[in-house]
Amino acid sequence: MRLLHTSDWHLGRSLHREDLLPAQRAFVDHLVATVRAERVDAVLVAGDVYDRAVPGLGAVELFDHALHRLAELAVPVVLISGNHDSARRLGIAARLIERAGVHLRTETARCQEPVLLADAHGPVAVYGVPYLEPALVAAELGADRAGHGAVLGAAMDRIRADLAARPPGTRSVVLAHAFVVGGESSDSERDIAVGGVPSVPASVFDGVDYAALGHLHGCQTINERLRYSGSPLAYSFSEAEHRKSMWLVDLGPGGEIDARRIDCPVPRPLHRLRGTLAEVLADPSLRRFEQHWLQVTLTDQVRPERAMEQLRACFPHTLQLAFEPELRPDDGLPSYAARTRGRDDTEVALGFVRHVRGSDPDQAERALLAEATRSVAVAAGGEL
Incomplete structure (x- = not known):
């Protein structure tokens, strides 16, 4: 079975106020063309479809356009919500649009409910684990504590239990949105450290043939069976050296993995x-x-x-x-307290300008700062 693994579209995001919707639209065109050219059997989208919980109209329209085009190709799509998405908003009408072959997994309760696919070698169970906020889902999952590793582990226990009850030889794929130990982050990912240690061990996915991961924006391989596709576009300058791509994964009859990267279009380096x-x-x-x-x-x-x-x-x-001035004048004193000890407010202000800018204030600036600090002192009822 041939799977196309992508994630972190972040539809609606900009890059330092540069509108990226045209570039995201070009990515959707590329995605659809790849599905057609490579004869993909299913598309996996591992979270962060949108950049924010309440996306703009342009982002919603582009997502709708993408789903319609994939549905027209009669290729199943399995999609989970990420930490940037509103799970409830993204999951509206999920059971209705399943009739078109688009399977949204945004509810914690449905993580052990697979999308069942099949090829000439038998069934493939595809499970979608949406982003799990520990404090909100720990009780529902029966986790022993409210931590990322605990809640994802509890969800995977449910998945393994369901898989064990299926016919022998059933292959398995899991979509998850998480920070797995060994992954490399970038500046454009939102911190998920609330709830304790943000990372989870790779062993949490033991027992499945392939884990299609989302959240980290660099395409990377944790091990043969655990991969991040990364984001299709660069969303920060920390990603300047990234090669943006998707994973084309061939799942063999015995669960063997053969994966290669499909490069995404680059709007501007x-x-x-x-x-x-x-x-x-x-x-x-x-x-x-x-x-x-x-x-x-x-x-x-x-x-x-x-x-x-x-x-x-x-x-x-x-x-x-x-x-960032290369050299900053320094009086050699080790601490802020030592540098300001015995100095009046005007001298402290002048020293701050010198430290930040790397040069002394000119005569006019010195006079302005002196007048400003004097005025503040008078207003406060004191004298310099």
Whole structure:
């Protein structure tokens, strides 16, 4: 059986205010084309369909468009909710749209209820485990504590029990949205540490032939049977070096796994530049990044005026600008308390500007800061 494993679409998300819906629409086109060209038997979407619990209209319309196109191909789709999704909203009319071959698993109670598929070698049970918030589902699952490992372990125990009652030779696939030990994270994933340790051991999935994982945005292999597809697009500059893809998984007659990556379209590459403004603007070797989305970190000692305007004149797709002076004047004292001891408010304010900007305030700035601190002291009823 041939499965296409994808996740973390985050429909409706932007990249530093850059609208990504056109790129997400191109991904959906690519997904449908891949299903058709590779003769996929089922599509697995491992959570975070939307970027937020109440998605915008454009995101909802794109999701509706994707499901209609997949249904037209008569290819089953199994989809779970992730930590960005509202499980209840995503699961509206789930039992109704199952008639079209789209199987939404957003309810904890249905995690042990498989979607039953079959090929020439027999049945395949596909289980969907939605993102499990420990404090909300521990009692329902009978977990011994409210932790990520405990609730996912309890859900997997139910799945293994159901699988054991099925005919011998039934192969199994599980979709889950979780942080598995050994996975590498990026800056664009929402922290799920509430409820204790956020990660779960890979052993929690023992006994199934393939676990299609979602949540981490980098495509990666935990082991042969546990894989993250990653997000189809880069959603932060920490993903600049990611190769965005989906997994095309062939599930053999005895549960053997043969997986290969299908690359996703790249709307515009991401890159990070670092240096002084003059260096970045003058270096001819950087011209190859003119059409990239850029994060630029300037190391000038004094913050340049109109830095973003100058950068965008050469690199029109600069999205993020940061300032990190390479050298900061330091008085050599070890702590904040030591640096401020014996100094009045004006001197502390001047020292703060010096530390952040990397250079001393000029005469006009010194006068302005002195007047500001004096006014605050008078308002407070004291004197400097």
